[in-house]
Amino acid sequence: MNNVPCKFIVTIRPKEGWQVYSSAQDADGRCICTVVAPEQNLCSRDAKSRQLRQLLEKIQNMSQSIEVLNLRTQRDFQYVMKMESQMKGLRSKFRQIESNRRTLLTKNFQELKGKMNELQPLIPVLEQYKTDATLISQFKEEIRNLSLVLTAIQEEIGAYDYEELQQRVLGLEGRLRNCMNKLTCGKLMKITGPITVKTSGTRFGAWMTDPQASPKNNKVWYMDSYTNNKIVREYKSVSDFVSGVESRTYNLPFHWAGTNHMVYNGSLYYNKYQSNIIVRYSFESGRVMTQRALESAGFHNVYPYTWGGFSDIDLMADELGLWAIYATNQNAGNIVISQLDPLTIQVLNSWNTEYSKRNAGESFMICGTLYITNSHLTGAKVYYSYSTKTSTYEYMDIPIHNQYFHMSMLDYNARDRALYGWNNGHQVLFNVTLFHIIQTDDES
Incomplete structure (x- = not known):
């Protein structure tokens, strides 16, 4: 029926939205409405919050992967550093031997020089390891900073502690219901x-x-x-x-x-x-x-x-x-x-x-x-x-x-x-x- 007073109830299922009640008009003829929040926490379904949580999870996964890679790099770095020390000692001995090669047999000298030549390509590898280790350390620091920023944003938009947010929503809903009860009476x-x-x-x-x-x-x-x-x-x-x-x-x-x-x-x-x-x-x-x-x-x-x-x-x-x-x-x-x-x-x-x-x-x-x-x-x-x-x-x-x-x-x-x-x-x-x-x- 079209001929009804300004009283309507628009109900969206509580898990999907809000409930709006109206039963009067103000001095300008506009309906006076009351909004009741749903019991379920809508913020947990918010698209931006969900995307932020997924991004934060990816960052955490990346951080864990970087940590594993960092451990492996550190282990290889220690191994290469040990090789570098051995190479430097070997190079020193080689110089000494070369300066006094007359006291050694030609055959032994050639074998020692061959081993030195085999180790020579490892020197640029060692330098690359040093560079990679520095980059990994920088990347790890950037990941940590980004994670802190995302966490701060998440807390700011209220998508961090869902249980606390739900309690706040329920508390506000209770206060709103009390307000509605008080609104039942007034002066004409x-x-x-x-x-x-x-x-x-x-x-x-x-x-x-x-x-x-x-x-x-x-x-x-x-x-x-x-x-x-x-x-x-x-x-x-x-x-x-x-x-x-x-x-x-x-x-x-x-x-x-x-x-x-x-x-x-x-x-x-x-x-x-x-x-x-x-x-x-x-x-x-x-x-x-x-x-x-x-x-x-x-x-x-x-x-x-x-x-x-x-x-x-x-x-x-x-x-x-x-x-x-x-x-x-x-x-x-x-x-x-x-x-x-x-x-x-x-x-x-x-x-x-x-x-x-x-x-x-x-x-x-x-x-x-x-x-x-x-x-x-x-x-x-x-x-x-x-x-x-x-x-x-x-x-x-x-x-x-x-x-x-x-x-x-x-x-x-x-x-x-x-x-x-x-x-x-x-x-x-x-x-x-x-x-x-x-x-x-x-x-x-």
Whole structure:
């Protein structure tokens, strides 16, 4: 499908390359990406490193060969030097004999002179050996220097100690994963879109995916209308949803109220019609697992959003868990934020805001902060936010493009880092840009 938010995963097998993840856009519309290094050491496969290692091995082999040749040369050199000494002594004796040849027989003199003539050609050989020995010594020194240079280059490019390099890569990968975990939460800065996924149903309804599902699970659930309906349609993927290929249909035991339902960890959470009861319905078992009244919460258009439609109780989820947004008489009709236990639907903690529920167009949670739009019509913007972490509020001015003029559902999905919307019979997606502040003890 072409109409998807800025979220993609390009995966190259870990032994071959890097993994790139992106799930948001910056202020200029460019995708924000995270790169994860592969566990295997790519540097050991680098062509230049491999060529350098092969060259170094050849140099080492040459050095060993030169060493053997040098030993042989030294041995021959010693042998020739010994011969040189003998020749010099023989030449001296020959001169003495020649000066006093009268005392010797002619025959012996001739034999001695013949031996001297035989040894005479060895003199240039001796000189050549001296020259060769010097060249071999110089060549050996050059080989040693070249080996040192290659080793220094090898260490400089990081191809020397592979185990150490691999540990460094794994360490960096661990730090990168920690950084990615910290990047999951941030402050809302911009909303872009929408992307129209499909046009179907009435003016009012809800569609969603499960933020707790695995990356391979992309099921879509579709709930048309805000009342008088109990049918939930399931699709195996967004493409099946666009094509209208249903995989399963669920008939709920109770009608729902409003459009602010939530699928979370395999269960559907919704407001039971004409009550402040929250129902948890398991898709796997096909039955109600839990139902509990949200104490003091207004219902049946007592405290709805600006568009009405029994939207008194808004169920939503973010990176921190499951939430309920509603209003009470005790809080003068202003919005109350409650974090819920997903299994028991018990209230874990609550925060009272000073923003009127009836003046809110829609709202959604990101990282424990509630963001509220000032209208469900054209010109809407995120106008107010309340942080449950600091129990403080802030006025904002973040436009949201209401392309089809009437928003009856707007929910954040932490897995997709996108806002799912039902915009006057159009199922749309908005991309969000978050601002992150990364704090780490390791400043290196």
